Amino acid sequence: xxxxxxxxxxxxxxxxxxxxxxxxxxxxxxxxxxxxxxxxxxxxxxxxxxxxxxxxxxxxxxxxxxxxxxxxxxxxxxxxxxxxxxxxxxxxxxxxxxxxxx
Numbered sequence: 001x002x003x004x005x006x007x008x009x010x011x012x013x014x015x016x017x018x019x020x021x022x023x024x025x026x027x028x029x030x031x032x033x034x035x036x037x038x039x040x041x042x043x044x045x046x047x048x049x050x051x052x053x054x055x056x057x058x059x060x061x062x063x064x065x066x067x068x069x070x071x072x073x074x075x076x077x078x079x080x081x082x083x084x085x086x087x088x089x090x091x092x093x094x095x096x097x098x099x100x101x102x
Contacts, residue, residue, distance in 0.1 A: 074089035080096070087097050 074087040074095075077086040077088050077094065079085045083098055083100065085097055085099055087095050089095055
C-alpha cells in the first residue's frame with residue numbers, strides 16, 4: 001500500500017505540475033494577445049498624432065492668412081454685379097469690394 005500511496009502522490013504532483021504549466025501557458029498567451037493589442041493601439045495613436053499635427057499646421061496657416069487681411073469697416077452703398085459692391089469707408093473713401101456672401 002505504501003508503494004501505491006507513493007505512486008498516487010507522484011501522479012498528483014505530476015498532474016499539478018502539468019496543470020501549472022498549462023496555466024502558465026494560458027497566462028502567456030493572454031499576455032501575448034494583450035501586447036499585440038497594445039502594439040496596434042500604439043500604431044493607431046501614432047498615425048492619429050501625425051494627422052492632428054498636420055491639421056494643426058493647416059489651422060495655424062489659416063489663422064495667419066486671415067490675420068493678414070485688413071478689416072474694412074464701412075457702410076454698404078450699392079451692388080454693382082452679383083459679386084461686386086460699393087462701400088463707403090469710415091475714412092471717407094469709397095471702394096469697390098468683392099463679396100462672396102452677397
